Amino acid sequence: xxxxxxxxxxxxxxxxxxxxxxxxxxxxxxxxxxxxxxxxxxxxxxxxxxxxxxxxxxxxxxxxxxxxxxxxxxxxxxxxxxxxxxxxxxxxxxxxxxxxxxxxxxxxxxxxxxxxxxxxxxxxxxxxxxxxxxxxxxxxxxxxxxxxxxxxxxxxxxxxxxxxxxxxxxxxxxxxxxxxxxxxxxxxxxxxxxxxxxxxxxxxxxxxxxxxxxxxxxxxxxxxxxxxxxx
Amino acid sequence: xxxxxxxxxxxxxxxxxxxxxxxxxxxxxxxxxxxxxxxxxxxxxxxxxxxxxxxxxxxxxxxxxxxxxxxxxxxxxxxxxxxxxxxxxxxxxxxxxxxxxxxxxxxxxxxxxxxxxxxxxxxxxxxxxxxxxxxxxxxxxxxxxxxxxxxxxxxxxxxxxxxxxxxxxxxxxxxxxxxxxxxxxxxxxxxxxxxxxxxxxxxxxxxxxxxxxxxxxxxxxxxxxxxxxxxxxxxxxxxxxxxxxxxxxxxx
Numbered sequence: 478x479x480x481x482x483x484x485x486x487x488x489x490x491x492x493x494x495x496x497x498x499x500x501x502x503x504x505x506x507x508x509x510x511x512x513x514x515x516x517x518x519x520x521x522x523x524x525x526x527x528x529x530x531x532x533x534x535x536x537x538x539x540x541x542x543x544x545x546x547x548x549x550x551x552x553x554x555x556x557x558x559x560x561x562x563x564x565x566x567x568x569x570x571x572x573x574x575x576x577x578x579x580x581x582x583x584x585x586x587x588x589x590x591x592x593x594x595x596x597x598x599x600x601x602x603x604x605x606x607x608x609x610x611x612x613x614x615x616x617x618x619x620x621x622x623x624x625x626x627x628x629x630x631x632x633x634x635x636x637x638x639x640x641x642x643x644x645x646x647x648x649x650x651x652x653x654x655x656x657x658x659x660x661x662x663x664x665x666x667x668x669x670x671x672x673x674x675x676x677x678x679x680x681x682x683x684x685x686x687x688x689x690x691x692x693x694x695x696x697x698x699x700x701x702x703x704x705x706x707x708x
Numbered sequence: 709x710x711x712x713x714x715x716x717x718x719x720x721x722x723x724x725x726x727x728x729x730x731x732x733x734x735x736x737x738x739x740x741x742x743x744x745x746x747x748x749x750x751x752x753x754x755x756x757x758x759x760x761x762x763x764x765x766x767x768x769x770x771x772x773x774x775x776x777x778x779x780x781x782x783x784x785x786x787x788x789x790x791x792x793x794x795x796x797x798x799x800x801x802x803x804x805x806x807x808x809x810x811x812x813x814x815x816x817x818x819x820x821x822x823x824x825x826x827x828x829x830x831x832x833x834x835x836x837x838x839x840x841x842x843x844x845x846x847x848x849x850x851x852x853x854x855x856x857x858x859x860x861x862x863x864x865x866x867x868x869x870x871x872x873x874x875x876x877x878x879x880x881x882x883x884x885x886x887x888x889x890x891x892x893x894x895x896x897x898x899x900x901x902x903x904x905x906x907x908x909x910x911x912x913x914x915x916x917x918x919x920x921x922x923x924x925x926x927x928x929x930x931x932x933x934x935x936x937x938x939x940x941x942x943x944x945x946x947x948x949x950x951x952x953x954x955x956x957x958x959x960x
Contacts, residue, residue: 491864536856539871540864574819576878579871600878601819626777627798627815630945656780661945 479503481516484548488520491540493547500548510555517545521590525675535579538674542586549590563594565685568610569620570602571654573631577624580654583674584620591678604634611639611648617685618668620677623654629661636666649684653677709926712761714739714754715774718800718827722887722917723774723924730924734772735765750781762789770934772923776802777943777950785941786955792935793928795919796949800825804885806916807931808949814913820879822908824899826887882908887915 479502487495496517503513524541527533556562569585571578578600585595596614598606607619619639623629636650651669652662662670669684671677686692709732715723717738727734739753758771770790775782776797785792797803801823802811814821856865882903884896896912903910919931928934935941935952942958944951 491860493863535872536860536868539868540860543864543867574815576820577875578878579875582871625798626779626943626949627811628819656777656943658780658943661943664945 479506479508479513481513484513485516485520485523488517488541488544488548489523491537491544493540493544496544496548497551500551504551504555510552510559511561513552514549514556517548518590521545521587525587525678528675529673535583538583542583542590545590546586563592565592565618565681566594566596566614566616567618567620567681568596568598568607568614568616570598570607570622571600572621572623572628572635573601573603574628575623575625575631575654576600578622580624580674581620581622584622584653584677587674587678588620588681591682593681604638607635608638608642608645611645616648617688618649618651618681620681621650621652623652623657626656629654629657632657632661632667633665640666647688649688651677651680651684709733709769710765710767711735711770711772711924711926712765712768713737713772713774713924714757714761715772716778716800717831718825719774719803719920720827721825722889722915723920725889726917726921726924729921730926732924732926734924738774750778751784754782755785758785758787758792762787774800774803774920774923776800780943782941782950783943784958785935786939787935787937789937791937792941793923793932794935794941794950795923796931796933797919798949801885803919804887804915804917805913806918808947810916814883818881820908821881821883822879822903824882824884824895824902826885826895829895829898876906879906880908881911882906883911883913885915886912887917 479499484496484499487499500513521541524533524538528538567588569581571581585597589595596610596616598610610616611619619635621632621635623632632652639645639648639650642648649668651671652667653671657670659670669680671680683692711732711734713723713727713734713736715736715738720738724736727736737757754773754775761768761771768790771787771792773782773792773794775794776799777783778799782794795803796808798811802808804825805811805814853865853869856868860868882899884899900910922929923932933941933950933952938955939952940955940958941950942953
């Protein structure tokens with residue numbers, strides 16, 4: 478019988494070898510892939526919370542996400558085979574002028590673990606590129622990041638472009654990155670702001686589900702509102 | 709005027725020379741650039757300095773800051789008794805280039821630029837903590853790698869070095885800011901070696917010390933922000949970069 482507690486612990490510890498080994502054993506036992514995914518999603522939730530409380534830092538997040546990615550790679554063909562597909566689509570990129578993507582990559586890995594399809598536009602992304610990809614992939618949310626105060630102002634172009642796109646009434650924009658504040662998010666009319674990669678998952682989920690009418694959280698999502706989402 | 713200057717040691721060399729030429733009495737204290745790795749400790753250290761100066765120096769007319777917004781590190785600074793004065797700059801590269809406009813042009817033409825100064829190369833801050841590269845290169849990087857191996861195992865350590873050093877793939881230029889004060893071929897050569905080992909193009913860029921000179925000479929035009937007692941510094945999210953607001957309005 479597959480040891481899911483050990484699988485969760487392996488992802489939390491960033492032990493990719495063990496995570497892959499238990500996942501393979503569980504597949505061989507015929508356990509449905511979604512059941513195998515659960516303890517890993519749980520582990521990333523634990524890791525995210527610990528990161529938000531500053532008990533762990535970026536290296537720990539990265540190795541946990543990598544362990545999960547390794548194990549999920551085994552599950553993906555089975556998930557696709559069983560007709561399971563992500564129910565939300567996020568287009569991610571660092572903003573125009575900004576070439577620093579560690580945070581954005583971390584958000585991508587975390588969102589993937591939370592059942593988002595990720596369209597990663599990489600670095601130095603213009604508003605036009607964000608919109609083009611959002612249309613092409615019928616995205617629910619654009620996620621924009623900046624490390625530099627010199628580039629974060631360019632996020633205005635993205636929120637303005639989305640606000641002006643009449644054909645994309647349900648598309649939402651969330652922003653983040655080291656110098657990016659809730660005040661700035663309000664200032665430029667973003668739909669959501671997250672202080673770190675872990676909360677980005679909650680924020681993305683909240684804004685998309687609100688846009689779909691599944692939840693009722695209006696305006697920029699901030700930590701206080703998050704409590705309502707995660708409760 | 710009697711002015712106290714708190715500055716990042718990235719600016720030490722030019723600031724010391726220009727302070728000597730200022731018509732005002734200037735007392736200089738510097739903080740390590742390595743504090744930039746974590747913005748909050750940097751803010752706390754600057755605030756401690758401000759508080760100490762205000763408590764001990766009863767003759768001081770203003771406190772000058774040799775900093776910009778620095779990733780938000782200076783947001784939230786306050787003074788109780790004397791004004792704080794600093795350039796409207798995102799970071800010290802603006803200060804070296806002499807204006808926000810020139811920095812913006814440089815950013816737009818080559819966003820992936822790593823800036824070197826004589827001070828940061830000499831003090832070993834050129835590639836610090838968070839800015840990792842291959843374990844074969846800069847001082848300190850090997851130590852970080854060894855720490856990762858011990859904590860997370862070799863495979864994870866290799867991955868972390870790759871993931872955390874990946875930004876270097878997106879950069880294309882290493883630029884050495886020449887101040888003209890102390891032509892230092894050793895620092896310049898070291899910057900060139902670091903640059904070329906990463907596969908970037910190396911250039912020297914001539915500094916314009918006008919901004920820091922005006923700060924030290926007391927010529928505080930609209931390129932500077934004066935934060936009065938009872939006000940605090942906040943990001944302005946526009947071309948002004950920073951602004952001063954009443955402490956209560958900032959919610960601090």
